[in-house]
Amino acid sequence: MAARLTFTNAPPAGTATAADLFAVLYREYALLARNRVNLVLSLTPMLVYLLLVNTSLNNLVGTIDYKGAELRFAVFLLPTVLAMSVVSAAGTSGMALFQEELSGVSTQLWSYPMRRSRFLLGKMLAGVSLVLGQSLLALGVAVLIFEFPFDPQGWLGLLAALTLASVAFNGLYLAAAITITDFQTFMVLTNVSLLVLVFSAPSLYTVADMPVVLQWVSVVNPLTYAINGMRDAAIFGFAGAWPNLLVLAVVAAVTYGVAGRALLNRARNM
Structure with a gap:
């Protein structure tokens, strides 16, 4: 009778789960940090709007009425x-998935005995931290250039x-x-969607100043709620946002649910 093979030094399940998650996070941060082309492409539109469009339009437009509050255009934008x-x-963050597939890394990752939920959680945490980090960089640059009349609650x-917008859009693109x-x-979707989302939302103007067709589109545009949420939270507090x-x-919640189910289906087809 063959002897039964046992492993006496196997790590506890909780430790193995934490190690899997840490490994995914480490790899995601390394992948995102080393790809300088993607980082430059993601930062360029923000810097162009902040340094060129915002400064020029601030002098041209002056102030704008937003829900009864008179705001300098730099604050509004x-x-x-x-x-x-x-x-x-x-x-x-979404492009990183395709880079993994093109290099053959996805086949290795999804064939490894690791729970898909840990892989998705690592993707989510790494992606959200990247999105939030770059957005905080934009906010820091804006604070250095402009003066904002926000109180601590704002x-x-x-x-x-x-932060919530970062979570939602990272889930959407993931x-x-x-x-x-x-x-x-x-x-194509990534490059076109940026322009469509921005200019069909109340980005450079209020909803009341938008054409009727764009007002309808803005209702189903998630960027509308991100922009209005940040404006209302900064000016009127959480009660208005x-x-x-x-x-x-x-x-x-919906996008991460879709991403999780799609990940399971995609892993089965590898």
Whole structure:
């Protein structure tokens, strides 16, 4: 009778799970940090709007009425710049999936005895931290250039809305990257969606100043709720921003659910 093979030095399940998650996070950070092209592409639109569009339009437009509050245009446009940084960085995180597949790494990762939930959680945490980090960089540059009349509650609300927007859009692009199998299609989607999302949302203007057709489109545009959520949280506090933040939370829950199911289906087909 053959002897039964046992492993006496196997790590506990909890330790193995934590090690898997740490390994995924380490790899994601290394992959995102070393790809300088993607980082430059994700930062460029934000810096262009912040340094060129914002400064020029601030002198041209002057002040704008937003829900009864008179705001300098630089203050009004700040959430738009942050939202562009969020979308660009989220697209960069999605591209990392295709880079893994093209290099053959995905086959190795998804054939490893690791729970798919740990892989998805690592992707989510790494992607959100990248999106949030680049957005905070944009906010830091904006603070150095402009003066913002926000009180501590306004800054706290702005950061909370920015974090939730980062989670929601990272989930949206992650779900799209896992669902779409063609890299070129995703590249086109990423580049075109940035322009469509920005200019069909109340980014450079209020909803009332938008054409009627764009007003209808803005209702289903998730960037509308990210921009309005950051504006309302910074100016009026959480009481005025919670409807937009609630929509972003729903978007995050739905997109990560779609991403998780698509990841399982994609792993089975490897």
